[in-house]
Amino acid sequence: MSNNKEFKDFYEKQLLSDLKLLDKDRKKVDKRVILIVITTLIVILIEWKFIPLDITSWKGVVLFVTGLAGFILISLSSKKYRLDFKSKIIGKITAFVDKSLTYMPEGTVSRAEFIKSAIFQHSCDNYKGEDHIQGKIDKTAIEFSEIVAKYKTSSGTGSKRKTHYTTYFAGIFFVADFNKHFKTRTLVLPDTAEKLFGKFGQKLQSLSFSRGKLIRLEDPEFEKEFCVYGDDQVEARYILSTSLMRRILEFKKKWNSKIYLSFVDSKVFIAISLKKNLFETRLFKTIVDYSFIEENVKYLLLLVEIVEDLNLNRRIWSKE
Amino acid sequence: MIYLIVFAALLLLIVVGLYNSLVRKKNDVENSFASIDAMLKKRYDLIPNLVETVKEYMKHEKSLLTELTELRAKAVSGEIAEDDRVDLDNKIVKSMAGVMVAVENYPDLKANQNFLQLQGSWNEVEEQISAARRAFNAAVTNYNNGIETFPSNIMAGIMSYKRRRLFEIPEEERQNIDASDLFNK
Numbered sequence: 001m002s003n004n005k006e007f008k009d010f011y012e013k014q015l016l017s018d019l020k021l022l023d024k025d026r027k028k029v030d031k032r033v034i035l036i037v038i039t040t041l042i043v044i045l046i047e048w049k050f051i052p053l054d055i056t057s058w059k060g061v062v063l064f065v066t067g068l069a070g071f072i073l074i075s076l077s078s079k080k081y082r083l084d085f086k087s088k089i090i091g092k093i094t095a096f097v098d099k100s101l102t103y104m105p106e107g108t109v110s111r112a113e114f115i116k117s118a119i120f121q122h123s124c125d126n127y128k129g130e131d132h133i134q135g136k137i138d139k140t141a142i143e144f145s146e147i148v149a150k151y152k153t154s155s156g157t158g159s160k161r162k163t164h165y166t167t168y169f170a171g172i173f174f175v176a177d178f179n180k181h182f183k184t185r186t187l188v189l190p191d192t193a194e195k196l197f198g199k200f201g202q203k204l205q206s207l208s209f210s211r212g213k214l215i216r217l218e219d220p221e222f223e224k225e226f227c228v229y230g231d232d233q234v235e236a237r238y239i240l241s242t243s244l245m246r247r248i249l250e251f252k253k254k255w256n257s258k259i260y261l262s263f264v265d266s267k268v269f270i271a272i273s274l275k276k277n278l279f280e281t282r283l284f285k286t287i288v289d290y291s292f293i294e295e296n297v298k299y300l301l302l303l304v305e306i307v308e309d310l311n312l313n314r315r316i317w318s319k320e
Numbered sequence: 321m322i323y324l325i326v327f328a329a330l331l332l333l334i335v336v337g338l339y340n341s342l343v344r345k346k347n348d349v350e351n352s353f354a355s356i357d358a359m360l361k362k363r364y365d366l367i368p369n370l371v372e373t374v375k376e377y378m379k380h381e382k383s384l385l386t387e388l389t390e391l392r393a394k395a396v397s398g399e400i401a402e403d404d405r406v407d408l409d410n411k412i413v414k415s416m417a418g419v420m421v422a423v424e425n426y427p428d429l430k431a432n433q434n435f436l437q438l439q440g441s442w443n444e445v446e447e448q449i450s451a452a453r454r455a456f457n458a459a460v461t462n463y464n465n466g467i468e469t470f471p472s473n474i475m476a477g478i479m480s481y482k483r484r485r486l487f488e489i490p491e492e493e494r495q496n497i498d499a500s501d502l503f504n505k
Contacts, residue, residue: 180444216458233458234355237451317444318437 007297010096011290018088019288022281025081030284032077040070078283085281090131090296097300100135105279107132108145109173117175117262117269118185121210122168126150129173131279133300137307139315144174144303146278147271171257171274172303178239178268179312181319184231186239187211188248188261191227219245225252239263244310251309255302266319270306338475345463349484352456356487359449360395360409366445367392367416370438374419377429381422388415416442453487460484 043066047059086105094103108129115124127149134143150165211229215236222245230236240248252259258273278299281287307313371385378385391412395405420439429435464483467476 180447216462218454218458233352233455234359234448234452237454238448241447241450316440317447318440320440 007096007294008290011293014092014096015089015293016288018092019293022081022085022088023286023288025084026281026283026287029078029081033074033283036070036073036077040066040073082281085287086131086279089281089293090279093293093297093300094133097297097304098135098137100137101133101304102135104132106130108147109143109175113175113269114147114149114173116264117173117271118187118211118264119189119260119262119269119271120149120168122149122151124149125152126165133303137304138313139177139320140179140307140312141177142175142304142307144172146274147171147173169271169273172270172272172278174270174272174303174306176268176270176307176310176312178263178266179315179319180239180317181266182235182239182263184235185212186215186228186230186236186263188226188228188240188263190258190260191223191225215240217245218242219249222246222249225249247310251306254309268310268312334471335475338472339479342463342466342472342475342479342481345459345466346481348459349456349463352452352459356449356452356456359445359452363412363442363445363449364392364395366438366442367412370419370442373432373434373438374423374429377426377432378419378422381419384415384418384422388412388419391415457486460486 044063047062047066083105087103090105091103094101108127109132111124111127114127127147129145129147132143132145134141136142147169148167149169150167152163152165154161154163156162212231213229213233215228215230215233217223217228217237217240219242226248228236228240248259248261255272260271262269279296282292287293367388371389374381375385391408395408395412423429423435466472467481467483
């Protein structure tokens with residue numbers, strides 16, 4: 001990390017005292033959690049012994065509900081502590097990385113923006129997220145947050161109707177001002193078909209109607225990794241210059257996960273699949289730990305660096 | 321008997337499919353060629369404005385500007401042959417590059433809002449022309465593939481479709497323009 005020494009100073013001067021106070025809170029929460037766990041186990045044991053056996057089906061339900069209540073209590077009792085960590089520590093780290101950045105622990109990028117990006121074709125039936133950060137890096141306005149999006153499937157009819165939610169995206173959703181003007185929509189999606197089926201896969205891809213025309217670009221490595229759809233052949237190439245294609249490839253290698261991009265309305269939307277839940281605190285282990293805090297900064301920097309990675313501050317065209 | 325009819329029908333479908341696919345590819349090529357033309361026109365349209373803005377400041381570069389204006393007039397007059405067009409276009413690009421290099425010596429001009437906007441528009445048009453050329457090459461490659469692969473090559477032969485040339489950057493443009501070279505002219 002380039003500003004390692006700077007961050008170490010910041011850590012010692014700005015964060016340490018808050019962390020120590022929060023750690024005290026953590027210890028209280030730890031005790032509460034242990035208490036809840038023990039109580040729940042005891043209650044379950046009592047229920048097991050004293051509920052008569054002839055109503056075994058009800059017994060199962062009662063035990064399950066008790067367990068569930070225990071879990072809920074645990075998460076409730078640690079909620080304040082978790083939020084405090086976010087607003088105090090993560091909030092400060094965000095301002096340290098760039099003064100223009102604001103942090104909302106429970107905010108998200110709007111669902112409308114997510115749908116506008118048209119990256120995913122599933123219907124967005126359940127949309128949740130946290131850790132919303134927005135600001136301006138030099139000339140580029142950015143915003144991003146963690147998002148989990150699910151679609152609904154129903155099976156059965158009438159009283160036996162069951163609804164099942166499937167997660168189709170979990171990770172970071174990032175929106176930035178793009179450095180060129182354009183009117184149509186272009187999508188850059190991970191190329192699964194070509195990897196599996198080769199040339200035949202390309203033929204299958206060209207049949208996907210709702211996403212626009214298949215755009216075949218000149219960079220073979222880019223073509224192997226991504227599949228591009230767009231409404232206009234020329235504008236798609238105007239956006240995806242040879243240098244931007246190379247940068248996107250580097251960006252994918254850097255993150256080493258599934259990347260989806262979409263260019264709509266003079267903005268670029270990036271969805272990065274990520275299993276890890278970022279900017280979270282922990283229980284039962286001290287948080288006055290430099291490497292633990294550094295992890296958070298590392299991810300924040302990676303995200304802010306996207307502007308550099310895609311050279312979005314290069315404003316030599318008609319857009320300022 | 322019925323097998324013959326089915327076979328003939330299938331054959332007809334295949335032939336129609338091949339014919340249509342080739343026609344579509346040919347039209348894609350013509351369409352993308354027209355796009356390049358449209359972008360080039362945009363480029364020519366920027367030149368008068370640019371010359372006006374720059375003229376007042378760059379009093380010592382009169383010859384450069386006159387050359388650019390003349391080249392542009394020739395380009396929009398429509399009196400040049402197909403082959404000469406590429407040549408003319410290259411000359412315009414080179415001349416423009418010369419002007420941009422000369423601007424470096426005029427800090428007042430470099431800071432001028434009008435000029436900066438024009439420069440942005442120029443870069444945009446250049447990038448769009450490049451995109452249009454890439455789209456053209458993609459369309460031509462697709463068309464050539466259709467003409468040369470089996471079985472559509474048989475159909476292409478019947479329709480007398482010929483292979484088309486890709487848009488190539490001439491050697492001149494490929495060599496980086498040496499700044500000192502321009503000043504020594």
